[in-house]
Amino acid sequence: MWTGVLFALAAGLMWGLVFVAPQMLPEYPAAQLMAGRYLAFGLIALPLAWMDRRALRELAAADWWAALRLSAIGNFLYYLCLAAAIQRAGGPLPTMIIGTLPVLIALVSNHRNRMRDGRLPWAQLALPLLLIAAGLVCVNQVELQALARSSATAEARMAAYVQGGLLALGALACWTWYPIRNADWLRAHPDRSPRAWATAQGLVTLPLSIMAFAALVLLRQGGQIEVELPLGPRPLAYAGLMLAIGLLASWAGTLCWNEASQRLPTALVGQLIVFETLAALAYAFLWRAEWPAPLTALGIALLVAGVLGALRVRPQPGVH
Template sequence: MTDHVVTQGGVAHHGVGAGVVWALAAGLLWGLVFVAPLMVPEYPAALQSVGRYLAFGLLCVPLAWWDRAELRRLRAPDWARALELALVGNLLYYLLLASSIQRTGGPLSTVIIGTLPVVIAVVANWRDAQRDGRLPWLRLLPALVLIGGGIALVNHVELTAVLADPTRRVADYALGALLALGAVVCWTWYPLRNADWLRAHPTRSARAWSTAQGLATLPLAALGYAVLAAWWAWHGDAGWLPLGPRPMVFLGLMAAIGLLASWLGTLCWNAASQRLPTALAGQLIVFETLAALLYAYLWRGRWPEPLALAGVALLVVGVLWGVRLRPQPVVAQAHPD
């Protein structure tokens, strides 16, 4: 059974349910990357970023055999797009995110990244109305307010805890917040740019496009690792070579998130992007926030405070509100002449 149909005016409504399921799967997988820096806190964020995407790229080499026919259809502009998506949406984003988490803690960085549904929905609703239809601002506003309110409550709880901890440095906290904002910029750009290619190629395989991005990431991550190795060798800090003080733990963790979060998560998100209007898909990134908060609290070994739970509830209600909205076609106005 065909579960989605792409038309010139946007995405057919019967594909939205499947798109939401794909977006939920992507969020659950992507949430794993928020706890990885907490599991190996002694590893520099730069090494975690290149390690994750080295694993992702190497895993995509044998996977490319399955999609060799689709990959052969890609031309130079397609590979250039995959390369820029890999650089900004993969390596740079995770470098900023991991650096932020190491300075602020998992939940705080997560709620800052949690502003993405609001930011992407606003940008996409302004940018892609002619293609996808417009979600009326007044109908979109309640969902955005609910999501924003939920994020604010969770952020309040985490910020209060940070300020009450005498071992935390305000400078580290501020820098971590700025790094998280940089990650927000990267991942506002990435899904919009990625959706442009997917919507322009509706018959292409989402899995093959995920693999193509992994193959494009591999040389970038290898170059990044070479630069780090040269830096450590130059400064006589060879203890990090080749895989740091806990090589088996680090290697296993990077392989796990490379496969589950980077490849499979991207595959799920690509499938969602082909079925959903960009503004609606942007709101569903909140699933990543919810999953990341769940994993962070599980890693801490304690349940969140009631106010934080209330914030999570608002996030869920906001998502459900957004899912029920349907974009309205934009009617081109006649030229006054």
């Protein structure tokens, strides 16, 4: 169990990077960030595929279709919605909404996968989930108040804020679906390599990202968007950041999450996505060169307490 927890922690630390990238490159549209990230992921997966060529040859056509669906929804659509949400609403609201993933995935998985993984008793799970939810509220309350004070044009900011919230809900739906379906495949194939499965998902992103860049070219030629292709106004910053999150957040993060998903019940591993929220907040404070406010620190403590409490809950045999 603790090995699985450490893998989930590593995945969260790397996935937190994707929350600061749109703030580091605010002049880049979300679609260009999405296409660049997964083009980098696909290119990184090519040499890794050679290392895993034996395991990849064992994948059937149905497995490749599963990898394509997982990448299209859990990678492309998720990050497109998330990056657009952060650029419109800032970091706090999308972080708050995505931060509800541990609770939402636990609620879905504890019913859906009770026969396979065992059932986590709701009576024991209630307090940890409540602590996680309270922590998320505390952490984001401070950020939302700061955003309200800094708004120069309240009406325009509110419209963008609502748009960002809706986009973040779309990202939430994508990433509620992704870990549950990904865990289904991994638990159904315990003899398969989690590393090779992460590489397979990377390989299928390559044609998808090329198609995304082609769509951007067509939209620019049609006058629908104004964007500098392929590398934008800051080529070195864009290429470097896309390679970093392509390697760390996409491939290595997926690998660590796959390792955790094979070791832990889905309802439990879903709660450990809270590590991503903690990492995203830590990176945001580092980027802004600020210490967290007392209420934010309290929220972080509540999040950690909720996760530690959830780890103490043991699944019971599932019943019909």
